[in-house]
Amino acid sequence: MNKMNLRLSGVFLFFLLISVFAQAEIKLPAIFGDHMVLQQQTDAAIWGKATAGKAVRVSTSWDNKSYSAQADPQGNWKVKVKTPKAGGPYEITISDGSALKLKDVLIGEVWVCSGQSNMAMTMKGYRNQPITGSNEIIATSANPNIRMINIKLDKSLEPKDDFIGEWKECLPENVVNYSATAYFFGKMIQQVLNVPVGLINSSWGGTRIEPWISENGIKKFNWVSLPDKKKEGEFSPQVPTVLFNAMINPMVGYGLRGAIWYQGESNRNEPDQYRKLMPGLAENWRAEWGIGDFPFYYVQIAPFDYGVGGLSSAYLREAQLKAASEGTNMGMACIMETGEKTCIHPANKKAAGDRLAYLALAKTYGKSGFAYSGPILKEMTVDGSIVKLTFDHANNGLTSYGKELENFEVAGENKRFVSAKAFITGQGITLYSPAVEKPVAVRYAFKDFVVGDLFNIEGLPASSFRTDEWEK
Template sequence: MKNTTHLILGMLALTFGVEVKAQIQLPSVFSDGMVLQQNSKVAVWGWGNPSETLMILSGWNPGDTVRTVVDNQGRWKAEVPTGRAGGPYTLEVKGGNDSRKVSDVMLGEVWLCSGQSNMEWSANMGIMNGEQEVKQAACPSVRIFHNPKQGADTPQTDCRTKWEVATPESMRKTSATAYFFARYLTEHLKVPVGILVSAWGGTPAEVWTPADIVEKDEILSKNKLKDYPWWPIKPGVLYNQMIHPLVPYQIAGCIWYQGESNHENAPSYARLVSKMVEAWRKDFGWDFPFYYVQIAPHTYGAKNNTPALLREQQELMLGQVKNTAMINISDLVENVKDIHPRNKRAIGERLACLAMDKVYGQFTGAYESPRLHEARVVKRNLEVTLEGNFNTLHSTTKKVTGLTVVDGTGKQVTVNARLKGKTLQIPLRGLKAPYQVYYCFDEATIGSLRTDTGMPVLPFRTEKIEVK
């Protein structure tokens, strides 16, 4: 009889295109220990028997019942209002003959955390002060939804994992950057924080972008990606399995740490990630904050200075995509031969300081690096002025390092500079116009310029500067 029932259900699915599920079901992102975005209307969805009316009851608002009807495809979705942070609560979905209850539900802040290996990197892989950090990782107000590394050729509806409370055991196997980001937020906001971790080392941004966007773009479709046995390179495959099943879970924003695997196609990186962000925002239903890490100095051995061009593209995104911001971590690199900076706590907390300021309106620490504003010739000096939230510059070494000038004859000279407020004054003795100034514009140089807030200066190159 059991086999006959399964056969009939299968035939119905083929005949009517119904997505058959056994009575009421919820995707795994709705599971015990979850965090829902506070003070919002959150989407709750799943599967059930077509045409059945369902009731959704929330422990934080017991007097309010939300009703929805399962559609002809066996799917349902409803909007459930949440209140201010708190918990634990329950969330229950009831039908005529079935129900599903989720326990230990917290209301707080939810962030998507994605990228390649530097986002995936866990304490198990080796981080600064790793064992000490693991021992201190009992943090019940941080909840982790760690997506398994899987790809799919078509968009999927579930990702088969569960929420976990931050413990030494769960912390050591998830993204260290994401964990430290969440821990900083919960310590300063005094609310639960949930992180949706979808990261896979070595992956180019194409795999996180819907395939049709890449394949239909006249520039992106021509990019060549190196094939490796350890990670996928086919456009869309990780979007399908590691992002799409989370849609439209309500999030406060996204942190992104990726770019190293795209440096060989650097000129189109801003275009690619801009389109990826646009697609994700369309899926999640709003222009959520998208904050990211500029790739760190590393000895790639690359041709045509592509890592520097990639960093330049990452900075260009700031002016192309609204509600974005970037941190620089060159000051946190201990070994340029290691593509994985190990001070993940400082990286996660710098991202958290950014979110605290931009999203939550609380300045808790410096995070912003100065950018190039203008460069001009004044008398016999090049004056390069930076912009940003700082007052003065200083050098961590006696002479400024990382600074070069190329003159009109093609002569390249390593130069020092006098520092005055936000301006670098570079003497022009022995150099002929026009001039170009470069700061850390190569693959691995760590410059010595810092602000009075302790932040490193973004790498830059100027246009050719003529004498007026």
């Protein structure tokens, strides 16, 4: 009996020691790991879990400095480390007596990439839905200065402190399963700046914008109902706040340069609300991060035949166009010529990624000598039956690449739009219709599906637009 008690005591002591040592281990959220990229020249936050009350020391190899923090009663600790100019690879050692080492850490530019299925769409495409040129692009994609992390799909009624994901090197076997839009964006940024780039992809196909906004942010929109946090059982990823809670909140505070966004198809029937939600999302993320008005660039949804029922997606595109000028430090990439009538996921993701990169390079990084926006309507004047349009972002003129302009319409006071004859001139566009003697309004490509045919000389398309504000 005594031997049995001794054995039981020994087993108990063994498991007690294992428990103590397990609790003493440094634990880091998934956003921190080997191969990660930290934002350059900033106070980058690093946080995690340790034994309550224990001292934690963080040492960085780029300057051989150490930073200390004490774990709170819940075991949480956080430090901010000063990052140098872009470079690496480096190591970060985190210790509470037992060391954890992060290897192959780069310092550079970090961007969050989010949205619904067109951002989520990987370089290998979807079933029977390709990415143009993907095979060659994937085969030649190896780049030691690009790093990527995919955040696993998850939803939560309460904010989470971690998600599932792993930083990976930019190799063909990883690029094939990574967001095509994000990859093309990161590739151009890295090539032009010649610094490491870190891409964080947190996207979920088919989702609306409201789930990506936190509770503090969504309260500003009185038409949106907050979820019942006590709800039991399964719930939809369309519920407001639940994707922010699970897929954004765990990385809030991670050092970054900005965010790119590709979403809107699931909100197409509420353009007026979306016009407010779009800048609201950017403001919300900035407030949660607390690092100022970082840039927020997004892709305007492409034309697509949504079929009968519902509002024309032209109104959602209009809302996105207007939001770009109404929000702070925002910009919109237009892809009017890449839409496909029967596929909501355009194969030409390079256009989306490259045009987001043009915005970032020009507006965030101060690069010049190239265009970052397609033509945007400046002014309309009417002389009898003739309408003249001028445009911003068309200093070198306009082009249709030799094709007839087919997407302009004009209306008189009866509000009936008819097709218009349109010509490119030295000043902009001149248009008319024999059926409209006294034109009062013009629309361009203002339909569900259309192939944009108006560009500036640099090859960037004009968004669909209208000069009227008549009822939808």
